[in-house]
Amino acid sequence: MKRWLADPLIWTGLALVLLVIFMPALKPLFAVLFPDQDRPLFEQDSFINLTLAHIGLVAASSAISIVVGVTLALFVTRPAGREFRPLVETVVATGQTFPPVAVLAVAVPLIGFGAMPALIALALYGLLPVTEATVAAIEQVPAGAREAARGIGMSPAGRLRQIELPLAAPVILAGIRTSVIINIGTAAIASTVGAKTLGLPIIIGLSGFNTAYVVQGAIVVGLLAVVTDLAFDRLGGLLDRWKRDDVAASA
Amino acid sequence: MITFEHVGKTYGDWTAIEDLSLHIPKGEFCVLIGPSGSGKTTTLKMINRLIEHDRGRILFEGAEIRSFAPEQLRRRMGYAIQSIGLFPHWTVEENIGAVPRLLGWPKSRIRDRVTELLGLLALEPERFRDRYPRHLSGGQQQRVGVARALAADPAVLLMDEPFGALDPVTRDTLQAEMLRIHKASGTTIVLVTHDIDEAIRLGSRIVILDHGRIVQSGSPREILAKPASDFVADFVGREDIGIKLLSIERVGDRMRPGEMAEGEPIAADASLRHALSIFVARGIDRLPVVDQSGTVAGAIRLTDLTGAAP
Ligand SMILES: Nc1ncnc2c1ncn2[C@@H]1O[C@H](COP(=O)(O)OP(=O)(O)OP(=O)(O)O)[C@@H](O)[C@H]1O
Ligand SMILES: [Mg+2]
Numbered sequence: 169m170k171r172w173l174a175d176p177l178i179w180t181g182l183a184l185v186l187l188v189i190f191m192p193a194l195k196p197l198f199a200v201l202f203p204d205q206d207r208p209l210f211e212q213d214s215f216i217n218l219t220l221a222h223i224g225l226v227a228a229s230s231a232i233s234i235v236v237g238v239t240l241a242l243f244v245t246r247p248a249g250r251e252f253r254p255l256v257e258t259v260v261a262t263g264q265t266f267p268p269v270a271v272l273a274v275a276v277p278l279i280g281f282g283a284m285p286a287l288i289a290l291a292l293y294g295l296l297p298v299t300e301a302t303v304a305a306i307e308q309v310p311a312g313a314r315e316a317a318r319g320i321g322m323s324p325a326g327r328l329r330q331i332e333l334p335l336a337a338p339v340i341l342a343g344i345r346t347s348v349i350i351n352i353g354t355a356a357i358a359s360t361v362g363a364k365t366l367g368l369p370i371i372i373g374l375s376g377f378n379t380a381y382v383v384q385g386a387i388v389v390g391l392l393a394v395v396t397d398l399a400f401d402r403l404g405g406l407l408d409r410w411k412r413d414d415v416a417a418s419a
Numbered sequence: 420m421i422t423f424e425h426v427g428k429t430y431g432d433w434t435a436i437e438d439l440s441l442h443i444p445k446g447e448f449c450v451l452i453g454p455s456g457s458g459k460t461t462t463l464k465m466i467n468r469l470i471e472h473d474r475g476r477i478l479f480e481g482a483e484i485r486s487f488a489p490e491q492l493r494r495r496m497g498y499a500i501q502s503i504g505l506f507p508h509w510t511v512e513e514n515i516g517a518v519p520r521l522l523g524w525p526k527s528r529i530r531d532r533v534t535e536l537l538g539l540l541a542l543e544p545e546r547f548r549d550r551y552p553r554h555l556s557g558g559q560q561q562r563v564g565v566a567r568a569l570a571a572d573p574a575v576l577l578m579d580e581p582f583g584a585l586d587p588v589t590r591d592t593l594q595a596e597m598l599r600i601h602k603a604s605g606t607t608i609v610l611v612t613h614d615i616d617e618a619i620r621l622g623s624r625i626v627i628l629d630h631g632r633i634v635q636s637g638s639p640r641e642i643l644a645k646p647a648s649d650f651v652a653d654f655v656g657r658e659d660i661g662i663k664l665l666s667i668e669r670v671g672d673r674m675r676p677g678e679m680a681e682g683e684p685i686a687a688d689a690s691l692r693h694a695l696s697i698f699v700a701r702g703i704d705r706l707p708v709v710d711q712s713g714t715v716a717g718a719i720r721l722t723d724l725t726g727a728a729p
Contacts, residue, residue, distance in 0.1 A: 310502075310504070310507065311502065311504075312500065312502030312503055312504030312505075313504045313505070313506050313507065314504070315469075315500060315502070315504055316498065316500065316503075316504030316505070316506070316564075316567075317504075317506070318469060318493075319467060319469060319493060319498035319500070319504075319577075320493060320494070320497075320498055320517055320518050320521070320567070320568075321489075321490045321491070321492070321493030321494035321518065321521060322490070322517075322521065323490050326521075331506055334508050335506075335507065335508055408508075410507060410508045410509075410551045410553075411507075411553070
């Protein structure tokens with residue numbers, strides 16, 4: 169059972185952790201790669217702090233996107249909320265039409281600098297993929313299964329919990345995945361309004377013509393996105409076991 | 420068991436059901452039939468309140484159906500539909516056990532009931548119990564759908580074109596199984612179909628609907644022998660009425676006990692239609708009849724096929 173050895177999630181995850189912890193040890197390497205720079209390593213803050221702050225911001229904003237997005241989608245797919253569906257879809261889609269930089273720019277004069285405007289901008293930005301996917305996911309639940317669930321006497325709450333949500337889960341998860349991955353990238357831009365994220369070395373590097381900073385920030389953000397994506401992939405595999413062909417092989 | 424009293428249903432300004440009165444006694448196999456859009460599905464779904472009627476009263480075991488909570492009412496009525504609607508993320512066992520679980524049966528009792536039902540519907544329990552619906556053929560899925568509807572021993576079984584999407588051979592087998600189950604359990608069944616042969620074969624009573632009204636209701640024999648209108652005569656297939664009448668009678672009912680005849684015998688429980696087919700194909704006018712054990716019990720003559728039953 170050495171299957172984990174060939175698991176890309178383990179390897180990329182390990183690479184991310186080691187890179188973040190031992191970034192300072194790579195200073196000589198960056199000195200060789202970028203010989204023109206006096207400061208070949210970003211040292212204003214540790215990469216451990218930046219990464220944790222980045223993850224914290226994405227986690228908090230995604231949690232908001234998921235809770236609000238799934239709730240909105242479930243509401244507009246109930247008989248009681250059906251009328252609100254066009255309204256919700258328009259508002260949520262508009263939220264994503266604005267470039268995140270613009271949302272941040274609008275948020276600053278209203279809320280000030282720091283993590284708060286970043287959190288709000290990211291949460292708004294991540295809302296669309298979650299809402300859209302959840303509406304689509306609920307809608308692709310087979311009509312026959314829906315009718316049968318009603319016909320055999322399941323309550324509305326029971327139908328949602330036992331039939332609709334489990335059948336919708338893989339598609340909802342795909343929406344959450346898109347939302348989180350987008351926000352991992354977008355969170356980097358949030359450094360422009362004073363939120364501490366992995367975007368800090370990138371932005372300082374860009375404004376100070378220090379390519380080494382840019383590379384360091386970008387690699388960690390990229391790796392973080394890859395690891396997260398692989399983790400979602402793993403999670404998705406657990407949700408639709410019934411779709412696989414090998415599951416019933418014992419029968 | 421179920422009584423409709425002057426029931427009506429209107430969708431917008433379209434009257435789907437008009438002044439419908441019908442009594443379905445306990446143990447009846449009632450088949451609703453009629454052209455597309457005649458209101459069969461609407462009538463069926465009004466029974467378990469998937470559709471709410473807007474005029475008249477519907478009674479279930481003497482009580483108005485509105486006096487029950489819809490979920491409680493539905494758990495006492497089995498429900499099987501053409502699209503089957505198995506829950507794809509549940510195994511066969513979980514699907515069949517759905518209503519018993521809702522009713523809070525203990526696990527071991529559910530398991531035993533599932534085993535019993537799989538056997539009843541000719542699915543080997545150990546082979547099928549843990550399968551997911553996507554690993555079943557259409558006919559097997561419909562069997563599981565019927566088993567799910569029967570799981571909690573419902574007082575009434577409601578079925579909307581349950582065999583409509585199946586191939587003729589599978590449909591034929593499942594019809595035979597339904598007849599056997601009805602005979603064994605005595606469950607009241609209301610089945611919707613648009614197939615007159617299915618109605619004749621299954622129904623102890625056939626209710627013919629047109630434009631949301633009952634145009635005739637009676638046993639298959641009554642409907643075939645005395646169609647109430649040209650519409651009914653056309654609907655049951657005017658030219659074939661005689662043949663269809665032969666198909667609902669058994670050779671055993673018209674045979675002459677003790678009489679002898681030459682040739683390959685026919686079974687006593689074969690239909691008169693089958694007998695006619697043999698008379699014509701072999702060019703003969705009498706046939707030996709054997710009972711279930713295979714011993715000769717008598718004979719039947721071509722002339723016995725016509726006239727009133729003895
Ligand atoms: N939700 C609805 N809104 C409006 N009209 C409806 C609705 N449901 C059914 N109808 C109409 O009511 C009539 C009866 O429909 P119903 O589904 O009972 O027919 P049916 O006899 O089951 O037909 P089929 O054999 O095609 O299934 C049809 O004309 C149909 O268009
Ligand atoms: Mg119908």
